[in-house]
Each structure stands twice: as C-alpha cells, then as structure tokens.
Amino acid sequence: MDKRTTAAAVVALGLVTLSACGSSGSGDKAADSGTVTLVSHDSFAYSKSVLRAFEHESGYKVRILKDGDAGQAVNKAILTKDNPQGDVLFGVDNTLLSRALDNGLFQPYEPKDSDRIVQRYRVDEDKHRVTPIDSGDICVNYDKAYFAEHRLAPPTSFDDLVKPEYKNLLVTENASTSSPGLGFLLGTAAKYGDAGWQDYWKKLKANGVKVVDGWEQAYNDEFSGSAGGKKAKADRPLVVSYASSPPAEVIYADPKPKTAPTGVANGTCFRQVEYAGLLSNAKNTKGGKALLDFLISARFQEDMPLNMFVYPVREAAKVPEAFVKFGPQAEHPETLAPADIAKNRDQWVTSWTSLVLK
Amino acid sequence: MDLARTEVAEAARGRRGSATRLWLMALPVAFFAVFFAYPVAAIVARGLQADGVWRFGRIGEVLGRSDIRHVLWFTTWQALASTALTLLIALPGAYVFARFDFRGKQVLRAVVTVPFVLPTVVVGTAFLALIGRGGLLDGLWGVRLDTTVWAILLAHVFFNYAVVVRTVGGLWSQLDPRQEEAARVLGASRFAAWRTVTLPALSPAVAAAALMVFLFTFTSFGVVQILGGPTFSTLEVEIYRQTSEIFDLATAAVLTIIQFVAVGAILAVHAGTVRRRETALRLVAPETTARRPRGAGQWALLTGVLASIAVLLVLPLGVLVQRSLDTPGGLGFGYYRALASDDDGIFLVAPIEAIGNSLEYALAATAIAVVIGGLAAAALTGRAGRLVRGFDALLMLPLGVSAVTVGFGFLIALDEPPLDLRSSWILVPLAQALVGVPFVVRTMLPVLRAVDGRLREAASVLGASPWRVWREVDLPMVRRALLIAAGFAFAVSLGEFGATVFIARPDNPTLPVAVARLLGRAGDLNYGQAMALSTILMMVCAVALLLLERMRTDRTGEF
Numbered sequence: 001m002d003k004r005t006t007a008a009a010v011v012a013l014g015l016v017t018l019s020a021c022g023s024s025g026s027g028d029k030a031a032d033s034g035t036v037t038l039v040s041h042d043s044f045a046y047s048k049s050v051l052r053a054f055e056h057e058s059g060y061k062v063r064i065l066k067d068g069d070a071g072q073a074v075n076k077a078i079l080t081k082d083n084p085q086g087d088v089l090f091g092v093d094n095t096l097l098s099r100a101l102d103n104g105l106f107q108p109y110e111p112k113d114s115d116r117i118v119q120r121y122r123v124d125e126d127k128h129r130v131t132p133i134d135s136g137d138i139c140v141n142y143d144k145a146y147f148a149e150h151r152l153a154p155p156t157s158f159d160d161l162v163k164p165e166y167k168n169l170l171v172t173e174n175a176s177t178s179s180p181g182l183g184f185l186l187g188t189a190a191k192y193g194d195a196g197w198q199d200y201w202k203k204l205k206a207n208g209v210k211v212v213d214g215w216e217q218a219y220n221d222e223f224s225g226s227a228g229g230k231k232a233k234a235d236r237p238l239v240v241s242y243a244s245s246p247p248a249e250v251i252y253a254d255p256k257p258k259t260a261p262t263g264v265a266n267g268t269c270f271r272q273v274e275y276a277g278l279l280s281n282a283k284n285t286k287g288g289k290a291l292l293d294f295l296i297s298a299r300f301q302e303d304m305p306l307n308m309f310v311y312p313v314r315e316a317a318k319v320p321e322a323f324v325k326f327g328p329q330a331e332h333p334e335t336l337a338p339a340d341i342a343k344n345r346d347q348w349v350t351s352w353t354s355l356v357l358k
Numbered sequence: 359m360d361l362a363r364t365e366v367a368e369a370a371r372g373r374r375g376s377a378t379r380l381w382l383m384a385l386p387v388a389f390f391a392v393f394f395a396y397p398v399a400a401i402v403a404r405g406l407q408a409d410g411v412w413r414f415g416r417i418g419e420v421l422g423r424s425d426i427r428h429v430l431w432f433t434t435w436q437a438l439a440s441t442a443l444t445l446l447i448a449l450p451g452a453y454v455f456a457r458f459d460f461r462g463k464q465v466l467r468a469v470v471t472v473p474f475v476l477p478t479v480v481v482g483t484a485f486l487a488l489i490g491r492g493g494l495l496d497g498l499w500g501v502r503l504d505t506t507v508w509a510i511l512l513a514h515v516f517f518n519y520a521v522v523v524r525t526v527g528g529l530w531s532q533l534d535p536r537q538e539e540a541a542r543v544l545g546a547s548r549f550a551a552w553r554t555v556t557l558p559a560l561s562p563a564v565a566a567a568a569l570m571v572f573l574f575t576f577t578s579f580g581v582v583q584i585l586g587g588p589t590f591s592t593l594e595v596e597i598y599r600q601t602s603e604i605f606d607l608a609t610a611a612v613l614t615i616i617q618f619v620a621v622g623a624i625l626a627v628h629a630g631t632v633r634r635r636e637t638a639l640r641l642v643a644p645e646t647t648a649r650r651p652r653g654a655g656q657w658a659l660l661t662g663v664l665a666s667i668a669v670l671l672v673l674p675l676g677v678l679v680q681r682s683l684d685t686p687g688g689l690g691f692g693y694y695r696a697l698a699s700d701d702d703g704i705f706l707v708a709p710i711e712a713i714g715n716s717l718e719y720a721l722a723a724t725a726i727a728v729v730i731g732g733l734a735a736a737a738l739t740g741r742a743g744r745l746v747r748g749f750d751a752l753l754m755l756p757l758g759v760s761a762v763t764v765g766f767g768f769l770i771a772l773d774e775p776p777l778d779l780r781s782s783w784i785l786v787p788l789a790q791a792l793v794g795v796p797f798v799v800r801t802m803l804p805v806l807r808a809v810d811g812r813l814r815e816a817a818s819v820l821g822a823s824p825w826r827v828w829r830e831v832d833l834p835m836v837r838r839a840l841l842i843a844a845g846f847a848f849a850v851s852l853g854e855f856g857a858t859v860f861i862a863r864p865d866n867p868t869l870p871v872a873v874a875r876l877l878g879r880a881g882d883l884n885y886g887q888a889m890a891l892s893t894i895l896m897m898v899c900a901v902a903l904l905l906l907e908r909m910r911t912d913r914t915g916e917f
Contacts, residue, residue, distance in 0.1 A: 037781075042875060079404075099605070174588035177588070213588045214583070221483060221490065226885070227884075241880070248881045252879070254692065255686070309879075357588055
C-alpha cells in the first residue's frame with residue numbers, strides 16, 4: 001500500500017546518491033596518474049598559459065584545490081595526512097613550517113634546479129622535505145598624500161612608530177587571527193628580542209595603535225591610502241600590510257597613476273617565505289615531483305609576482321617593473337628561524353593578546 | 359459495520375500512519391546522519407581523543423579557563439542584549455506591516471529581508487559606513503561605534519529585523535481586530551484590551567521570534583569579527599580561532615559541545631513555543647485586517663518605523679550600491695564592466711561567472727532542501743509524538759553549529775568511497791541545503807498542519823492511497839507554500855558563506871566567496887569589483903524575495 005511513498009523516497013535518495021557518486025567519480029580522477037593535485041590557500045593564483053604549458057610538456061593535468069587561508073590549508077592538510085586531498089601542498093610559510101614538519105606532512109624530494117634557489121631562503125637542507133617558492137615582506141605602508149599634506153616625514157623604522165608625531169596613525173591586525181598581524185608581531189620580537197618586544201608594544205599602545213581583526217578591515221576600511229579606505233573616508237595613514245601593496249594600488253587602478261599612492265616604511269619589515277612540499281601519502285608522487293620542479297622553474301617564478309604579489313626565490317628571476325619601482329623588497333628585513341617561531345609563537349601571541357587587546 | 363471493527367480499522371490506520379511517517383522520515387534522517395551528525399561527531403571525537411583514549415577531563419579543563427568563561431559570558435549577554443534591541447526596534451515594524459496598508463509595502467517587506475540572506479562579508483564593510491568614521495552617526499553627532507559592542511548590537515538588528523517582522527507580523531496580520539474592539543466596547547481601556555486579547559494570542563509568536571534571534575546572535579560570527587574588532591569574541595568566533603588558526607582541536611571540540619548543548623536547549627524551548635502557537639487561533643485573511651493609517655498617532659508610528667528602516671537597513675545597503683558606482687572617473691558602471699574581464703590570475707574565470715556558479719549551486723541546494731525539508735515537514739504534520747518533536751528540533755541544529763566544525767568534519771568524515779566527496783562539487787549544495795532545510799520545514803509545516811485532517815480521512819476512507827491523498831488533498835493547498843519555501847531556501851543558499859568558503863572549489867567560486875577574495879587584495883579595481891558583485895548579489899536576493907512576496911499565502915509559515 002505504501003509502495004508509492006516508498007518509491008518516491010527511493011527515487012529521491014537515489015538522486016542524491018547518484019549525484020554524489022557521479023561526482024565522487026570525478027574526484028577519483030586524482031588517483032590516476034594523469035592528474036596531479038596541488039593543494040594551496042585562497043591566494044594562490046597563476047597565469048593560465050603558464051600552467052597549460054606545463055601540462056602540455058609534462059603530460060599531467062593539474063587540479064588545484066584552494067583550501068581556505070594559509071593556516072586553514074596547513075591544518076586541513078595535517079588532518080587529512082593519511083589520505084591527503086592532493087599530492088603537493090604549496091603555501092606553508094615560515095610561521096607555520098614547524099607545525100607542518102613536526103606533523104610529518106611531507107616526504108623528501110629535492111627538485112631539479114633547487115641549487116638555483118637563493119641561498120638565504122633555503123631550509124631543511126639535509127632532508128629536503130620542503131622547497132621555498134616565494135617570499136614577501138610584511139611592512140608598514142603609508143599614505144603619501146597624508147604625509148605630504150601634513151608636511152610630515154613618513155616613519156621609516158619600528159622606533160619611529162612610537163614617536164609622538166605618529167600618534168594615533170597606525171592600524172594593525174589581530175596577531176592571533178591574521179597573518180600580517182602575526183608577521184608584524186614577529187618583526188618586533190625579532191627586532192627587540194624576547195625581553196624587549198613587550199615594552200615596545202606598551203609604547204605602541206600608548207601611542208594609539210588601533211587593532212582590527214583582519215587585513216581586509218585594516219586595509220580597506222581603516223587605512224586612508226587604499227582605494228577602499230578613500231571611499232570609506234578612513235583616517236589612519238599607516239597600516240600593516242605588504243611591501244607589494246603599493247604596486248597593487250598601481251596595477252589595479254584604471255587609469256593607472258604614474259606613481260603609487262602609498263609607500264613602504266623600509267625599516268618595519270618582516271620577511272615571510274612560502275614553501276611547497278610533496279605530501280607524505282601522495283597518490284601521484286611522480287606527478288607531484290614534476291609539479292615541484294615546475295614551481296621553481298624560471299617560467300613559474302617569473303609569473304608569480306603579478307598574480308600573487310610575491311617575490312621569486314630563484315636566482316636571476318625577472319621581477320616586473322612596477323615591483324622594482326613601487327614595492328622593492330626590504331634591504332634588511334627582520335627574520336626569525338622557523339624553529340624559533342615554533343618555540344615562542346603561542347606564548348608570544350598569548351602575551352600580546354593580554355597586553356594589547358585587554 | 360459494528361463498533362469493534364471500526365476500532366480495528368482505526369488502529370490499523372494509525373499504524374499505517376506511523377509507518378508512512380517513518381518512511382517519510384527515513385530520507386531526512388539519513389541525510390542529516392551522513393552530512394551533519396557524522397562529520398560533526400567525527401571532528402569532535404578527533405579533538406577529544408588522544409592516542410585512542412577518550413579525554414573527557416578536557417571539558418572541565420577548558421571550562422575552568424578564565425578566558426573561555428569570559429567568551430561564554432560575552433556570547434550570552436550580547437545575544438540577550440541583541441535580542442532585546444531587535445524586538446524593541448522591530449516589533450513596531452511588525453505591527454506596521456501587519457495592520458497598515460501603505461504604498462510599497464510588498465517591496466519594503468522584501469527589502470527588509472535582504473539583509474537576512476546576505477553574507478556578513480558583504481555587509482560588514484557597508485555597515486561600517488553607517489556607524490564607522492564619516493558615517494551617518496559620525497556626520498550628525500560625531501558618534502562612532504565601530505569596534506564597540508554597539509556596532510555588534512545594531513548589526514544584529516540589521517540582520518534579524520526580518521525574523522521578527524515575518525514571524526510576529528505574519529501572525530499579527532491574521533488576528534481579528536474585532537476581538538480587541540469588542541473588548542473595548544465592553545469597557546476595557548485600549549491597553550487592557552490589547553493586553554488581554556492581542557498579547558496572549560501574539561506572545562507565542564514573539565517568543566518564537568525572540569528565540570530565533572537569540573539563536574542567530576548567540577552563534578554570530580562575521581558581525582562580531584568584522585564590526586566588533588579583536589577584543590570581542592563569541593563562542594563561534596572562538597571555535598573558528600581554535601580550529602582554524604591555533605589548531606587546538608581539543609579546545610574547539612569542547613567549545614563545540616558547549617555550543618551544541620546551548621543551541622539544543624534554545625531549540626527545545628523554541629519547539630515548545632511553536633506548539634503553543636499552533637493551537638487554534640481564530641485567524642482571518644491578512645487583507646481584511648490592514649487599512650490606511652488614521653490620525654496623527656498612527657501616521658507618526660508609520661513614519662517612525664519607515665525612518666528606522668531607512669536608517670538601519672536601507673542606508674547600509676545603499677552604501678554598497680553607491681560605492682560600486684563610485685569609479686575614479688566619476689559615477690559609472692566601470693567596475694561592473696570589469697567584472698566581465700578575465701584577469702587570468704585570482705579567479706581563472708571572469709568574476710561575473712561567479713554569478714552563474716552561485717545560481718547553479720543555489721538551485722541544486724534548493725532542490726535538495728525542498729526534497730529533504732518537504733519530506734520532513736510531511737512526516738511532522740500529524741499529531742506529534744515526543745520522538746517526532748525531537749526530530750523537528752534536530753532539523754534546526756545546523757543553524758546553530760559552527761560552519762568551520764562542519765567544514766573540517768566533512769574533510770575527515772567524507773573521505774572514503776562511496777562518500778569521498780571532499781573535492782566534489784556536490785559538497786557545496788549539500789552544505790547549503792543543511793542551512794536551507796530548516797527554512798523549508800518551518801515554512802511548510804504550519805501550512806500542512808492547517809490542512810483539515812478530515813479531508814485526508816475522507817479521502818482514505820474512499821479508498822485513496824496515502825500518495826494519492828497527498829497529491830489530491832495536500833499538494834494543491836501547499837503548492838504556494840512549497841514555492842515560498844523553495845524561494846527562501848534559494849535566497850539563503852545564495853548568501854551562504856560560512857560553510858561554502860571551506861569547500862568551494864577554486865575554479866567556481868560563489869558570489870560571496872568571490873567578494874571575499876576580491877576584498878582580500880589591494881587595489882581600486884579589486885575593491886570596486888567587490889562592491890559591484892555585492893550589489894549584484896543583493897539585487898538577486900531582493901528579486902527572489904520580491905517574487906516570494908507576490909506568492910504569499912493566506913497562512914504562511916514562519917518566514
């Protein structure tokens with residue numbers, strides 16, 4: 001008697017499972033050796049032509065999975081370590097590297113041309129579990145118009161930021177949820193040491209630093225130099241962002257201005273390096289190795305800057321003119337070894353939170 | 359037919375009824391078990407286990423931390439305050455929508471619902487224009503509320519205004535005003551008449567609306583993150599932080615359990631108010647109860663409500679439109695044109711294609727939500743036993759469980775054939791359907807319950823099969839409700855961000871995901887395109903909701 005009800009239910013269930021199965025079929029393509037899967041974060045970007053050339057030459061089809069922000073992508077990769085979603089993970093930066101290595105995320109592979117990587121970016125050289133792919137600087141950006149109008153020299157160093165003439169001008173991000181926020185904190189820790197950074201932040205706080213949750217709010221809503229900030233009548237002429245933000249303000253403008261509306265305070269930079277590695281239980285190790293070779297090939301390295309707004313790590317890789325002109329890399333950025341970051345990170349962020357946010 | 363045989367027949371029908379109900383429930387139960395309960399349980403279990411041993415002691419440890427207790431305290435009181443403020447501002451609105459006739463009412467009812475289905479990434483930026491620097495309040499009185507708790511509370515009013523207007527206003531418009539008038543004729547004062555006649559009839563709806571607003575504000579995420587700044591943290595924000603940034607799954611698991619218990623309690627109370635509300639009230643057609651406002655007092659009330667809507671709801675939405683048109687060369691459609699260009703990097707497709715993706719995903723999600731929610735509502739229609747009522751509340755749970763928990767749960771639970779869905783497109787509509795089902799159920803259920811049971815009995819006595827009874831009796835009466843439910847599920851899916859952002863694939867981002875990615879890059883063109891895409895999303899939602907307004911039934915459900 002209930003046959004028709006049953007039939008309706010079965011049909012509906014069938015539809016759901018069918019569509020589920022149909023698409024899990026396409027997911028399985030990753031398993032056959034013709035496809036290689038790259039897991040990355042949301043900021044991963046590239047030129048189609050460059051990737052197509054790799055696919056053509058290697059015979060692999062590349063599938064890309066963007067898996068949230070950098071932290072999420074790494075955490076998800078650790079959670080799925082035994083049955084990974086892909087073959088290569090790109091986008092582990094120096095602040096997260098130890099977490100990835102300690103969890104056994106990667107297997108060793110030394111890519112072709114890895115001797116062409118600039119020496120100062122190399123890590124883990126005895127095991128070759130990760131390969132550096134790009135670098136970028138987290139620096140204080142300033143609004144040129146504001147400083148011209150107020151006949152004030154923009155700050156150039158960490159020390160400047162606590163001076164009275166820059167009171168209430170800086171906005172930064174929450175170090176516990178935002179990667180530029182964390183980078184800026186690590187920069188001050190590198191500069192003033194484990195003993196001195198808290199004092200520095202007390203002065204910064206007394207000098208009216210504003211903390212918002214993420215880069216989007218800091219840059220688009222609070223910083224007077226950005227396109228969004230101008231529309232929002234933002235009133236903070238100093239923001240923690242990237243050295244590559246000024247060229248982005250030029251490249252993503254129409255009409256393009258002759259010079260960038262923002263500049264970088266060179267003495268406030270912390271260097272971030274992003275790494276890639278072959279995942280431990282990768283299904284297509286051969287394809288993964290080829291993909292890693294490709295990531296440090298000159299062609300990909302020279303394609304990166306205008307897509308991801310980062311610098312290549314390969315020697316002699318060409319950098320776009322706008323980068324050289326409006327956002328050169330810092331000459332003496334602050335750096336910290338990934339092991340030091342791993343050791344202190346949680347404790348620093350906790351003390352920073354109670355010092356600055358409470 | 360003697361008495362004994364009638365009883366036997368009735369008992370048989372009763373059994374057959376519950377058998378039918380079990381069959382109807384099978385698919386929704388399976389759906390929730392596989393795509394909700396299992397993933398969430400998997401990730402929570404992962405956090406609470408160490409080397410295969412359960413560590414329930416962690417619950418006590420986490421609860422003992424003063425920062426966690428602070429988060430719990432803040433979560434609760436801001437939700438209470440938000441709920442109170444929303445009721446205070448929106449109840450006059452509910453009255454005006456219920457009792458007054460004025461030009462543009464349908465459009466306005468759709469407009470006030472738009473915020474409810476918009477993602478917070480989109481609105482946060484615009485809302486800052488109201489209460490942030492250079493905003494309206496700043497311009498008038500030099501008041502800036504960003505990164506204060508006021509920003510959070512006002513934004514919660516903005517998002518949840520529609521919940522009160524639709525839930526309370528919907529019922530209010532069907533209460534017969536003559537009952538109150540009769541009380542006044544009999545000598546009651548205006549207030550006494552309202553208190554003894556209207557208020558008791560209305561209070562279950564007010565309670566239900568208050569509980570829904572409390573649920574949404576208790577689990578608030580984007581609003582608190584964007585507008586509150588880093589010093590304010592709700593349970594939901596903390597779960598996100600612990601899972602996604604700190605990677606302390608144990609703490610995240612404990613917090614998830616706490617939130618689960620709290621949300622379960624809210625929903626249990628809510629189920630109770632829903633039951634009370636569905637007790638027989640003499641309802642009349644809404645068209646007969648609304649009239650043009652009369653007298654200075656009523657006009658003042660209408661004006662006040664319209665002004666509060668203009669400032670709190672329309673203005674932030676207007677800012678989005680204004681910014682999307684505000685190009686360097688003056689007002690124009692430059693950013694919209696740029697959406698069609700394939701910039702080759704960030705998206706690999708032109709941003710405009712996100713609209714197509716969003717529509718496809720939302721359609722698939724709507725189909726799933728209507729099938730699952732429709733079956734569930736049908737199963738819940740009859741006289742409800744305790745089990746069935748529990749099932750009712752269960753279907754609402756996804757509204758109160760953190761998207762990051764579900765997202766991470768999918769990742770570790772749905773990773774083996776035949777359920778290796780981690781990289782499948784279907785995951786996005788499935789996650790969106792989880793959020794859409796409660797709306798379908800809540801819209802369908804009151805309508806289904808209003809169908810006179812005797813009609814069904816008559817049909818089955820005459821020999822119709824249950825399927826035929828449903829087709830001939832129920833379907834004609836619920837067709838409109840079904841369309842409304844589908845429309846609401848569609849709008850909610852379009853705006854869904856939390857779950858989608860964890861699983862959307864790179865080559866086909868949805869509108870909210872595309873907006874978030876554009877806002878994540880520096881440069882005028884990126885910002886402008888984000889505003890243009892947000893405006894398009896807003897327009898699509900508004901059109902969907904406007905179509906729904908045209909289809910409103912006499913007795914619509916909660917939304």
